[in-house]
Amino acid sequence: xxxxxxxxxxxxxxxxxxxxxxxxxxxxxxxxxxxxxxxxxxxxxxxxxxxxxxxxxxxxxxxxxxxxxxxxxxxxxxxxxxxxxxxxxxxxxxxxxxxxxxxxxxxxxxxxxxxxxxxxxxxxxxxxxxxxxxxxxxxxxxxxxxxxxxxxxxxxxxxxxxxxxxxxxxxxxxxxxxxxxxxxxxxxxxxxxxxxxxxxxxxxxxxxxxxxxxxxxxxxxxxxxxxxxxxxxxxxxxxxxxxxxxxxxxxxxxxxxxxxxxxxxxxxxxxxxxxxxxxxxxxxxxxxxxxxxxxxxxxxxxxxxxxxxxxxxxxxxxxxxxxxxxxxxxxxxxxxxxxxxxxxxxxxxxxxxxxxxxxxxxxxxxxxxxxxxxxxxxxxxxxxxxxxxxxxxxxxxxxxxxxxxxxxxxxxxxxxxxxxxxxxxxxxxxxxxxxxxxxxxxxxxxxxxxxxxxxxxxxxxxxxxxxxxxxxxxxxxxxxxxxxxxxxxxxxxxxxxxxxxxxxxxxxxxxxxxxxxxxxxxxxxxxxxxxxxxxxxxxxxxxxxxxxxxxxxxxxxxxxxxxxxxxxxxxxxxxxxxxxxxxxxxxxxxxxxxxxxxxxxxxxxxxxxxxxxxxxxxxxxxxxxxxxxxxxxxxxxxxxxxxxxxxxxxxxxxxxxxxxxxxxxxxxxxxxxxxxxxxxxxxxxxxxxxxxxxxxxxxxxxxxxxxxxxxxxxxxxxxxxxxxxxxxxxxxxxxxxxxxxx
Numbered sequence: 104x105x106x107x108x109x110x111x112x113x114x115x116x117x118x119x120x121x122x123x124x125x126x127x128x129x130x131x132x133x134x135x136x137x138x139x140x141x142x143x144x145x146x147x148x149x150x151x152x153x154x155x156x157x158x159x160x161x162x163x164x165x166x167x168x169x170x171x172x173x174x175x176x177x178x179x180x181x182x183x184x185x186x187x188x189x190x191x192x193x194x195x196x197x198x199x200x201x202x203x204x205x206x207x208x209x210x211x212x213x214x215x216x217x218x219x220x221x222x223x224x225x226x227x228x229x230x231x232x233x234x235x236x237x238x239x240x241x242x243x244x245x246x247x248x249x250x251x252x253x254x255x256x257x258x259x260x261x262x263x264x265x266x267x268x269x270x271x272x273x274x275x276x277x278x279x280x281x282x283x284x285x286x287x288x289x290x291x292x293x294x295x296x297x298x299x300x301x302x303x304x305x306x307x308x309x310x311x312x313x314x315x316x317x318x319x320x321x322x323x324x325x326x327x328x329x330x331x332x333x334x335x336x337x338x339x340x341x342x343x344x345x346x347x348x349x350x351x352x353x354x355x356x357x358x359x360x361x362x363x364x365x366x367x368x369x370x371x372x373x374x375x376x377x378x379x380x381x382x383x384x385x386x387x388x389x390x391x392x393x394x395x396x397x398x399x400x401x402x403x404x405x406x407x408x409x410x411x412x413x414x415x416x417x418x419x420x421x422x423x424x425x426x427x428x429x430x431x432x433x434x435x436x437x438x439x440x441x442x443x444x445x446x447x448x449x450x451x452x453x454x455x456x457x458x459x460x461x462x463x464x465x466x467x468x469x470x471x472x473x474x475x476x477x478x479x480x481x482x483x484x485x486x487x488x489x490x491x492x493x494x495x496x497x498x499x500x501x502x503x504x505x506x507x508x509x510x511x512x513x514x515x516x517x518x519x520x521x522x523x524x525x526x527x528x529x530x531x532x533x534x535x536x537x538x539x540x541x542x543x544x545x546x547x548x549x550x551x552x553x554x555x556x557x558x559x560x561x562x563x564x565x566x567x568x569x570x571x572x573x574x575x576x577x578x579x580x581x582x583x584x585x586x587x588x589x590x591x592x593x594x595x596x597x598x599x600x601x602x603x604x605x606x607x608x609x610x611x612x613x614x615x616x617x618x619x620x621x622x623x624x625x626x627x628x629x630x631x632x633x634x635x636x637x638x639x640x641x642x643x644x645x646x647x648x649x650x651x652x653x654x655x656x657x658x659x660x661x662x663x664x665x666x667x668x669x670x671x672x673x674x675x676x677x678x679x680x681x682x683x684x685x686x687x688x689x690x691x692x693x694x695x696x697x698x699x700x701x702x703x704x705x706x707x708x709x710x711x712x713x714x715x716x717x718x719x720x721x722x723x724x725x726x727x728x729x730x731x732x733x734x735x736x737x738x739x740x741x742x743x744x745x746x747x748x749x750x751x752x753x754x755x756x757x758x759x760x761x762x763x764x765x766x767x768x769x770x771x772x773x774x775x776x777x778x779x780x781x782x783x784x785x786x787x788x789x790x791x792x793x794x795x796x797x798x799x800x801x802x803x804x805x806x807x808x809x810x811x812x813x814x815x816x817x818x819x820x821x822x823x824x825x826x827x828x829x830x831x832x833x834x835x836x837x838x839x840x841x842x843x844x845x
Contacts, residue, residue: 108242110245110250111130111131111182112129112131112247112250112251112254113247114129114130115128115129116129116135131179131186131254135180135183136183136187136188139172139190140190141166141193142165143193143197144163144194144197144198144202145159145162145201146202146203147159151217159220160216160217160220164220166227167224171227174231181234185235186260192259192260195231195232196265198224199268199272202228203221203595204357204360205275215598219598221598222595225272225595225596232269235255235260236285236287236288238251252291252294261288263299263302264302266288267362267365269281269285270365271361271364275593275595275596276616278367281368282368286371296375300378304379307384310392313354313388314391314392316343317339317343317392317396318337319392319395339399340395341402341403345403348399348400352400352421355417359421359425360420360421363427363428363431366431366432370431373431382432382433383461386429386461387465389425389467389468390468396418400415422471423475426468426476429472430475433455433481436454437455437458438451441484441488442488449491455485456500459481466507466511467511469504469507479501479504589614589616590602590606593616593620596620600638601637601638601639603642604632604639605619606641607639611629662675663675768841770840796814798811798815799811
C-alpha cells in the first residue's frame with residue numbers, strides 16, 4: 104500500500120505478479136495501466152443526416168464513458184493511465200484539433216441530442232486537462248514539483264500548441280481556471296518558456312508565408328536569394344485560386360485569434376513576444392497584407408455571396424484581434440508598470456512613446472488602432488503620471504496620428520472626439536488616479552459611421568466601430584460579428600438555450616459572456632431574466648420601408664418614371680445625336696409654326712363697334728354696362744394743388760438744367776476772388792495765416808535775418824515733397840479752370 108504524505112513519484116506499491124507472486128513496483132509504472140482503448144474524436148456532422156448523427160452519438164458516447172471512467176480513477180491509477188496510455192493522448196489531441204471553434208463554417212446541428220453530447224464531451228475533456236495540470240490534488244495525493252514538471256514535459260502531456268488550443272476552446276467562461284493551469288505548468292517546468300520563444304519565431308514565419316503567398320514583401324525585408332526571371336508571375340491575392348484565398352484567410356483568422364486569447368489569459372507570455380520583435384513585425388504585416396486582402400475580397404467575383412461575406416467577417420475579425428494583441432502587449436509591457444507605480448516609470452513611458460512613434464509610418468494600422476484604443480488617452484495618462492514628459496514630443500505624436508487619419512481618408516468617430524474632450528477635462532482637474540481608470544475603461548472599441556450606399560464592404564473598421572442596432576432599434580455597444588461570436592461561445596457551452604434569451608442576458612450583463620455563463624450555471628440570474636422563457640428564439644429584425652416608397656420628386660408619374668412604370672417607350676430615349684437626324688431637315692421643320700397659329704389667330708381681328716342683336720347680352724362680348732351711379736364730384740378738382748408744401752417742393756426741384764456760361768474768365772481775377780473767399784473764411788474761424796516765406800533775403804554781404812535763414816531751411820527740407828513732382832497735378836488743375844486750351 105502507498106505510504107501517506109509521500110509524493111506519488113516516490114511511492115512504491117506491492118501487487119501480484121503475472122505468476123501470482125507479489126512484487127513491488129513504483130506507483131507510476133506501465134504495468135499498472137488498465138487495458139482500455141480510447142477512440143479518437145470526430146466533429147458533429149454538418150449535413151445532419153440520421154445515419155451520420157447516429158454514428159456521431161455512438162462515437163461520442165464511447166468517449167464520454169471512457170473519460171468519466173478515467174476521472175473516477177484514484178490519483179495513482181489516473182496518472183499511470185495518462186502517462187502510459189497512448190490511445191488516451193490520441194483521443195485528447197484529436198479533440199483539440201477537430202473540435203468546432205466559434206467562427207467555424209460548420210454549424211452544429213440543431214438536434215438536441217447532438218448538442219447535449221457535444222457539450223458533455225467538451226466538459227469532460229476540459230476536466231481531464233485540468234486534472235492533468237494539477238500537481239497537488241490533496242495532502243495525500245501530490246507530486247514533487249520538479250518531478251511533475253519533468254513528467255508533463257518529457258511525455259508531451261502539454262506543449263505550446265496544446266496550450267494555445269486549450270485557450271481557444273475553453274477560454275470563454277474559464278479564463279481564471281486556464282490562467283491557474285498555464286501558470287502552474289510554466290512554474291513547475293520553466294523549459295516551456297524556451298519553447299514559447301521558438302513558437303514566436305514560428306508565428307513570425309507564418310506572417311512571412313502569408314505575405315509570400317500573396318506576392319507581397321514586408322517593408323524592410325531583404326531578398327535571401329536572387330530574384331528569378333519568372334518572379335513577376337507569382338500569384339497575388341487577386342489572381343490566386345479561391346481555395347487558396349480561403350485557406351489564407353482561415354489560417355490568418357485562427358492564428359491571430361489564438362495568439363490574442365493566449366496573451367489575454369496568460370499575460371506573462373507577453374515578455375517572450377516582446378523580446379522577439381513581435382510588435383514591429385505584426386504592425387508591418389498588418390500594413391502590408393490587410394489592404395491587399397480586403398481588395399481581393401471586395402473585387403473578386405464569388406459565385407457564393409455567403410462565402411464572400413464569411414471571408415470578410417473573418418478578415419475583419421483577424422484585424423480586430425491583431426489590433427487588440429498590440430494593445431495587450433503595450434499594456435502589459437509599458438502601461439501596467441506605470442499604473443502600478445513601479446520604479447523606473449520614466450523608462451516605461453519612454454518605451455511606450457517610442458513604440459507609438461514607430462507606428463507613425465504604418466498609416467492604416469495606426470488609424471485602426473487609434474479607433475479602438477485612442478492614442479490621446481494613453482498620452483494623457485503619461486502626462487498626468489509623469490509631468491516631465493516632453494510636450495513637444497507628445498504633440499508631434501498626436502499630430503502624426505491626425506495626419507494618418509487624413510492620409511487614409513477617414514474621419515474620427517464622434518464618440519472619440521467626445522472622449523478626448525472628457526480626458527482634457529480630467530487633465531485640468533489633475534485627477535491622475537481617476538484618469539488612469541478612465542484610460543483603462545476607455546480602451547474599449549469605439550463606434551464609427553455606418554457604410555454609405557455602395558460601400559457595403561470596408562476595412563477593419565467595418566467590424567470595429569459600426570453602432571449596431573438590436574431588433575428593438577436600440578444601439579448595441581458591440582459590433583455584429585462580435586455579438587455573433589459571443590452568442591456562439593455561449594451556445595457551445597449552453598446549447599439548449601435560445602438566442603433570444605441569450606441576447607437579453609448579454610444586454611443585462613453589459614455583453615460580458617463569462618458573467619452570463621457563470622450566472623446561468625449558478626442560477627443567479629436577475630429577476631427580469633428569470634421570468635423569461637429560456638428557449639425564446641431570436642426576434643425577427645424589422646425591415647425598414649423601402650426608400651422608393653417615400654420618394655417624392657417633380658418627375659413622379661411622367662413617361663420616363665421607371666420606378667412606377669413597368670414599360671417605357673425606348674424610342675423616346677437616345678444618347679447623343681439621334682440616329683438619322685439631319686440639321687437641315689430639323690431647321691426646315693416648321694410644324695411648331697403651325698401649332699402656334701391657332702394661338703395667335705385670336706388676336707388678328709380688331710372690332711371697333713359691336714352690333715348687339717335683340718335678346719343678346721353684352722356679357723357675351725365681355726363688355727361692361729354703364730354705371731350711372733359713378734361719382735364724378737372730384738373729377739375737375741386738382742387734388743393737392745393748394746397744399747402748404749406744394750410751392751416749396753416745386754421751388755426745390757430742378758426741372759431743367761441751368762445754362763452755364765462757358766466764357767473763360769481772367770485767371771488773375773479768379774485768383775483774387777479765391778483769395779478773398781479764403782481770407783473771409785479764415786477770419787470767421789479766427790485763423791491766423793502764416794507769414795509769407797522770404798528765401799531771397801538781403802543782398803550778399805549784408806547778412807540775413809533769422810526768419811530768412813529759417814525759411815531757407817524749411818524750403819530745403821520740403822522741396823522734395825512737391826517740386827517737379829507736382830507738375831502734372833497743377834497742369835490738370837489749370838486745364839480744369841480753363842487756363843490751358845484742351
